[in-house]
Amino acid sequence: MEDESVLTKKSLYDSDKIKVLEGLSAVRKRPSMYIGSTDENGLHHLVYEVVDNSIDEAMEGYCSSIDVTLNQDGSVTVRDDGRGIPVSVHPQYKKSGVEIVMTKLHAGGKFDRKSYKVSGGLHGVGVSVVNALSEWLVVKVRRDGKVYRQDYRRGEVMSDLDIVGEFEGKSGTETTFMPDSDIFETLEFDYRRLKERMRELAFLNKGLRITIKDEISGASHEFHYEGGIIEFVEYLNREKEPLHQGVIYFSDRMNGVQVEVAMQYLAHSYSTNNVYPFANNIHTIEGGTHLTGFRAGLTNTLKKYADENGYGKDMNLTGDDFREGLTAIVNVKLPEPQFEGQTKMKLGNSEIRGIVQSILGDKLMIYLEEHPKVAESVMSKAIMAAKARTAARKAKDLTRRKGILGSIDLPGKLADCSNPDPKTSELYIVEGDSAGGSAKQGRDRTFQAILPLRGKIINVEKARIDKMLDNKEIRSMISALGTGFDDEFKPEETRYHKIIIMTDADVDGAHIRTLLFTFFYRYMKELIDFGYLYMAQPPLFKIKRGRKEQYVYNEREKREVLEEWGGRGVSIQRYKGLGEMNPRELWDTTMNPENRILARVTIEDAEEADRLFDILMGKEVEPRREFIEDNASQADDIDI
Ligand code: 0RA
Numbered sequence: 295m296e297d298e299s300v301l302t303k304k305s306l307y308d309s310d311k312i313k314v315l316e317g318l319s320a321v322r323k324r325p326s327m328y329i330g331s332t333d334e335n336g337l338h339h340l341v342y343e344v345v346d347n348s349i350d351e352a353m354e355g356y357c358s359s360i361d362v363t364l365n366q367d368g369s370v371t372v373r374d375d376g377r378g379i380p381v382s383v384h385p386q387y388k389k390s391g392v393e394i395v396m397t398k399l400h401a402g403g404k405f406d407r408k409s410y411k412v413s414g415g416l417h418g419v420g421v422s423v424v425n426a427l428s429e430w431l432v433v434k435v436r437r438d439g440k441v442y443r444q445d446y447r448r449g450e451v452m453s454d455l456d457i458v459g460e461f462e463g464k465s466g467t468e469t470t471f472m473p474d475s476d477i478f479e480t481l482e483f484d485y486r487r488l489k490e491r492m493r494e495l496a497f498l499n500k501g502l503r504i505t506i507k508d509e510i511s512g513a514s515h516e517f518h519y520e521g522g523i524i525e526f527v528e529y530l531n532r533e534k535e536p537l538h539q540g541v542i543y544f545s546d547r548m549n550g551v552q553v554e555v556a557m558q559y560l561a562h563s564y565s566t567n568n569v570y571p572f573a574n575n576i577h578t579i580e581g582g583t584h585l586t587g588f589r590a591g592l593t594n595t596l597k598k599y600a601d602e603n604g605y606g607k608d609m610n611l612t613g614d615d616f617r618e619g620l621t622a623i624v625n626v627k628l629p630e631p632q633f634e635g636q637t638k639m640k641l642g643n644s645e646i647r648g649i650v651q652s653i654l655g656d657k658l659m660i661y662l663e664e665h666p667k668v669a670e671s672v673m674s675k676a677i678m679a680a681k682a683r684t685a686a687r688k689a690k691d692l693t694r695r696k697g698i699l700g701s702i703d704l705p706g707k708l709a710d711c712s713n714p715d716p717k718t719s720e721l722y723i724v725e726g727d728s729a730g731g732s733a734k735q736g737r738d739r740t741f742q743a744i745l746p747l748r749g750k751i752i753n754v755e756k757a758r759i760d761k762m763l764d765n766k767e768i769r770s771m772i773s774a775l776g777t778g779f780d781d782e783f784k785p786e787e788t789r790y791h792k793i794i795i796m797t798d799a800d801v802d803g804a805h806i807r808t809l810l811f812t813f814f815y816r817y818m819k820e821l822i823d824f825g826y827l828y829m830a831q832p833p834l835f836k837i838k839r840g841r842k843e844q845y846v847y848n849e850r851e852k853r854e855v856l857e858e859w860g861g862r863g864v865s866i867q868r869y870k871g872l873g874e875m876n877p878r879e880l881w882d883t884t885m886n887p888e889n890r891i892l893a894r895v896t897i898e899d900a901e902e903a904d905r906l907f908d909i910l911m912g913k914e915v916e917p918r919r920e921f922i923e924d925n926a927s928q929a930d931d932i933d934i
Contacts, residue, residue, distance in 0.1 A: 438465075
């Protein structure tokens with residue numbers, strides 16, 4: 295029994311640990327400062343923030359289970375079986391620990407918890423930010439046999455911390471919040487996206503059980519991995535043929551930093567881009583010192599092993615050769631992470647580079663010596679990669695000599711714009727010739743260029759650069775963009791600052807979009823970082839009554855318009871594809887800057903596409919079924 299009554303001395307001490315800084319009105323004034331944006335990314339960030347608090351409790355060893363529920367009314371509940379937020383009264387603030395946690399903004403430090411907090415960047419801003427941005431929030435704490443509850447509206451306290459019951463069994467915290475429609479552009483949670491993050495967190499925190507349930511669609515998942523990141527690598531490689539049996543795994547601590555690495559090569563993958571770095575549970579998509587340390591450690595060790603064992607003698611094996619086909623998770627946990635970069639997803643702590651490099655170096659060398667068969671296949675794979683690299687260079691030189699990638703020769707299918715200024719020029723990449731034709735006729739040719747793509751572009755993950763350059767659609771795109779490619783890629787030379795992918799709102803369109811995202815993500819990532827890549831949003835329906843007509847972009851809008859107009863004499867036309875719209879309609883709905891909706895593609899979107907890629911394209915039926923099931927609630931939006 296820790297706090298028998300809410301005012302014992304011991305319990306005063308609990309809340310004393312909580313540092314209090316400032317109020318919440320600032321959060322409602324400038325939400326983006328705290329959660330990045332008020333679009334769907336910001337919305338999902340709310341869930342991550344609440345879950346992060348439970349994850350902190352799990353990292354300290356007090357919580358074994360976290361349940362996330364998307365409720366019928368649009369609110370979200372996060373429940374954990376940790377110690378429960380302290381309920382005792384803080385001597386200075388004369389408020390309970392719960393109220394302080396929920397209403398005071400914390401900068402850094404948060405609570406004086408000993409372990410590696412999820413903090414830095416946009417993460418770890420505190421659950422009070424979620425409270426401030428919620429129409430209402432209810433927190434329930436189970437501690438010392440009692441159930442406590444407090445209610446809030448838009449961050450303001452609406453009730454005391456009341457005792458509402460008793461319980462037996464595990465303590466814990468339960469938070470339910472309703473995102474505020476005054477703040478967020480959308481209130482719709484994407485189950486699949488939340489599910490993927492919960493899966494990731496379960497992989498990164500071995501033994502932790504995380505469940506997620508959507509009360510609307512009925513979908514639910516449970517994640518629990520005793521193998522942690524070993525199972526993460528197995529999962530990433532699940533539909534592919536590994537080069538060697540088993541996942542190579544190391545873990546160690548040095549100077550208070552915990553490092554774990556899991557890795558496995560694939561037999562038929564040529565990508566050098568499948569090393570995923572995490573710091574304190576945050577996927578650091580911009581990399582950082584842990585990633586450079588990993589790369590240096592991997593290259594040095596494998597090169598040393600090659601030299602000592604007579605592999606690849608007259609070849610200059612490079613880091614890329616050793617990373618070809620490698621899937622790896624690098625997971626570090628450190629006391630004071632510094633997150634930097636455009637998206638605050640790059641680890642900055644300089645000491646981490648050496649720590650990761652030295653741990654990896656030592657352990658990998660021992661592993662190779664103990665597993666000469668695995669070492670042998672890794673060596674031959676790297677040698678093959680080096681040979682292919684030489685062949686690819688020759689192919690590229692040839693292509694270059696023919697002028698195909700030079701910006702002088704624009705592809706024949708491109709209908710370019712007359713404006714020469716990239717800043718105000720747009721390139722529409724359009725699926726299919728018929729839609730391409732409509733777009734060419736409908737566009738404003740002064741600043742809008744159209745590139746129609748025929749059929750599917752090739753699977754960029756599985757193709758080497760030389761094969762990729764054989765593909766006409768890929769070559770057209772590269773030369774239209776004018777950026778060059780690969781080691782000569784110059785993103786700043788793009789001829790358009792808006793590159794707009796325009797595909798049908800059906801499953802085929804989603805495929806092509808996924809392929810294009812994956813291409814940009816893997817080969818032209820900077821264009822995404824710069825914010826140049828967009829998705830056009832064609833309407834799904836045209837609703838008409840008499841002379842009045844309106845385009846709507848999703849089912850919800852359709853319902854709203856139908857309700858507003860009442861029932862009689864209304865006709866609804868569904869657009870199955872872009873090709874069904876005439877040039878005028880396409881311009882009005884999708885291309886005219888005055889009316890159109892453009893969605894900027896973020897690195898997160900592209901990453902998601904990259905992950906989805908295997909699901910949509912792979913041979914396995916089960917993950918594809920799962921994808922379609924997860925999206926069942928949107929089934930009337932997509933045309934499955
Ligand atoms: C501060 C101190 C303690 C626990 C927590 C906060 C805590 C916060 C959250 C938020 C969601 N779930 C949580 N679980 C715990 C330690 C209290 C003690 O010493 O008993």
